[in-house]
Amino acid sequence: MEEELRFYKRSDVVNFMGLTADATEYTRMKGFTSAEDSTNVETDETKYVDEKNKRKRTTGYATEKSYEADRIVGNEIHNLLAQVQELEKTDVNVPIVTVDFNKEGTTSGTYYARRRLYNVIPDSAGGDENKYTISGALGANGEIEEGEATSTDGWKTCTFTTNTDTDDTNSGIQPAALKTTKTTSASK
Numbered sequence: 582m583e584e585e586l587r588f589y590k591r592s593d594v595v596n597f598m599g600l601t602a603d604a605t606e607y608t609r610m611k612g613f614t615s616a617e618d619s620t621n622v623e624t625d626e627t628k629y630v631d632e633k634n635k636r637k638r639t640t641g642y643a644t645e646k647s648y649e650a651d652r653i654v655g656n657e658i659h660n661l662l663a664q665v666q667e668l669e670k671t672d673v674n675v676p677i678v679t680v681d682f683n684k685e686g687t688t689s690g691t692y693y694a695r696r697r698l699y700n701v702i703p704d705s706a707g708g709d710e711n712k713y714t715i716s717g718a719l720g721a722n723g724e725i726e727e728g729e730a731t732s733t734d735g736w737k738t739c740t741f742t743t744n745t746d747t748d749d750t751n752s753g754i755q756p757a758a759l760k761t762t763k764t765t766s767a768s769k
Contacts, residue, residue: 593683596646597730597739598658599676602698607678607730607739610658615649615716644721646677646699652706652713663715666703673701674722678730678741686729694730696741698723 596616597607610616621643628635652659665673676698684693699719706715728743 589683593681595680595682595736597678597680599678600657600661602674602676604676605740607676607741608658609737609739610677612653612656612659613648613650614714615647617647619645619647621645642721645702646719647717648719649714649716651709652715659715662701662703662717663706665701666706666715666717670701674698675701675719677719678739680730680736680739686731688729691729691731691742694728694739694741696726696728696743697721 596610596613598610599605599607622639623641623643624637625640626635626637648662650659650662652663661673661675664670676696678694678696680692680694682692686692698721700722701717702720703715703717705717706713708714708716726741726743728741730739730741732739
């Protein structure tokens, strides 16, 4: 019998935002109709004369989270994002914890999560005639931290603990053969 496929639901990967750059508690991002991640990969291409195809490698990322939200009265996150736009503020950074509810953490009740600082880049507001909407992007402004999230209030808010065991962020992704090749070629 064929194994049944189980797909991620969009609601299984949830963003929580801190209201200040040094926040230790993060509030669930409610009322967002869109929250899409774009890595905006930067690459380098090389064409060697003895090969018919170009080689391409990833050199960096310009990661963004685009957002659209139906502005909710009294929602602190919506108020912060709207205020950045309305007052034309610059250099406003917020930490976001992205929790993956399909990956349990090391202790009961925790889940795998990533935290990163993002710069608020507002775009537009008020584009819907029935409700006031806000939109923009959150541009990555720091390194990704891996860890675990936990909550004491049914995931209205969460706290984040950094995983201190991770030395190489590619260790779980990069096949062992590639690691060996990379190490061997570096020593030549």
